C-alpha cells in the first residue's frame with residue numbers, strides 16, 4: 001500500500017516525514033535551544049523512527065562533490081568496478097557489489113510487522129549496485145579499493161567524506177542521547193560505543209528501470225527492511241523514492257528530497273538501547289522516475305562490534321519493563337547475515 005500524494009520532486013518545502021533542526025548541537029547553541037531540539041526529536045522521531053534533519057553541518061558543496069564522485073564511480077565499465085569486488089563472505093562488507101546481489105526485503109519476510117503483508121516482499125530482488133567504504137583503521141572490516149589508476153580521486157575523497165559524515169553522526173548521537181534523558185554514565189557508555197571506526201559509507205546506484213522489468217517484480221528498487229545500525233543518515237538525489245512505514249496507518253510515507261535535509265532513521269541497535277522508545281524504522285525505495293537512474297548515499301552508524309548493546313537502565317525504570325536482552329553487534333549482524341543469506 002503506497003500512499004500517493006500530490007508531491008512533485010526536486011526542491012520541496014513540505015514533507016510527510018517530520019523535520020528537526022539540530023543546529024543548536026552543531027553551532028554551539030545554548031542549553032535551552034539544545035533541550036528544545038532534543039525534545040522535538042523525541043516527539044517527532046519516536047512515532048515512526050525517522051525524521052528529516054537540517055542543521056547537520058554537512059556542506060552542500062561537499063555533498064554535491066560526493067554525488068559527482070558516486071556517479072563517476074558507477075559510470076565506470078563493469079570490468080573496472082569489479083577490480084574492487086565485495087568478497088563472497090559477509091566480512092569485510094566492503095567494495096563493489098553488482099546488481100542483483102542483495103535482497104533487502106528478505107529480513108522483513110522473517111519478521112512480523114503490523115499492517116505489512118509478508119507476501120508483498122517475497123521474490124523482490126533489489127535492482128541496484130553499491131560500493132561500501134569504512135574507516136582505514138578498521139582491520140576486520142578493511143577497505144577494498146580500486147587500483148589507483150582506475151579512479152585516482154576516489155579513495156582520498158571518500159575517506160575524507162567518511163570523517164565529515166562522522167562529525168554529523170556524532171551531533172545526531174548527542175541529540176538522541178539528550179532526548180532520552182539518560183544519566184551521565186549511561187550517556188558516556190552509549191557514546192563510547194561510537195568511536196567512528198565502525199561506520200559504513202555506502203554509495204548506491206539504482207539504474208533506470210525498463211517497462212517490462214516494472215511488470216516483472218522490479219516494482220521496488222529496494223525492498224522494505226530495517227537497518228541493523230544504531231541509526232543511519234541518508235542523502236538522496238532529487239528523484240526521491242525513499243519511504244518509511246507509518247506505523248499507525250500501515251501506509252508508507254515519502255521522504256521527500258529537500259535541499260539541506262538528510263533523513264535519519266533508527267536502526268535495530270538503537271531501538272534496543274532506547275528500550276523501544278525509538279522504533280527501528282521500516283523503509284524501502286520505490287520507483288518514482290523509472291526512466292531515471294537514482295543515486296543515494298547512506299551512512300550507517302552501528303555500535304562497535306564487540307560493545308554490549310542493552311536497554312539503558314533509566315529507560316527501563318521509566319517503562320517498567322525491559323524489552324530486549326543483551327546482544328553484541330557482532331552476534332546480531334552475524335545472525336542477520338544468516339537470515340538473509342547474503343554473500344554466502
Ligand SMILES: O=C(O)CCC(=O)C(=O)O
Pocket residue numbers: 202204222227234236242283284285296297298
Ligand atoms: O537508497 C536509499 O534511499 C535507501 C538505502 C537503504 O535503505 C539501505 O541501503 O539500507
Ligand SMILES: [Fe+2]
Pocket residue numbers: 225226227232283
Ligand atoms: Fe536501509
